[in-house]
Amino acid sequence: MNESHRGLLAIWSTIAPEAETDYLHWLTREHVFERVSVPGFCSGRVFKRRDSKPSEYLMLYELDHAEVMSSEGYLTRLNAPTPWTQRIMPTLMHFRRGGGTLSHEAGHARGHGSHIAIARFEDDIPAALTGERLDALAQLDWVVAVRVMRVQSDSTSISTREKSMRRSEEGAFAGLIVIEALDRASLDRAVTAASRDVPELDGAFQLHDAVFGSHR
Structure with missing residues (x-):
């Protein structure tokens, strides 16, 4: 199934142990709900990178389309951070953020797995990552979906108040692939x-487990 008009926003950050409880409470009691309430946001999901120390978290937001990232509703939120958000932003380390259009979706486009593998591409997405190969990955046992997103840098590079509050620079990248599966073993098989x-994918994947999710 391919709904190439849809958008995806991916955000990574690392958090120090002494700030992790406050960070997770912020995500699961305020921030994700706030984001999903923005027109055009379909869902927000939080993942923790497997065996990361200090903990690295990934947020994936599904969007009606990539232009939501430059919409008035979203930019208004980014420029009016809550007091809790103002407290959290300076604590985020190794921050990366990129969003764009889903150029290919294989498997169940509206389905989600609890375990994901994600690989970022600093340049272009490998030419060998064809639609046929993506579709074949999605047919593996216990794999839910495979998605490819190409970053729209004009939307993700907009200056906002939230961005100015973070101490780390946003790491740029060109695109990503996400594999979603039902358990760790099936995810590992799909990565292999x-x-x-x-x-080009050998050693490129980071493995994450689901922590939290909210849908509009």
């Missing part, structure tokens, strides 16, 4: 298969 077929 993808890396075998596309050598």
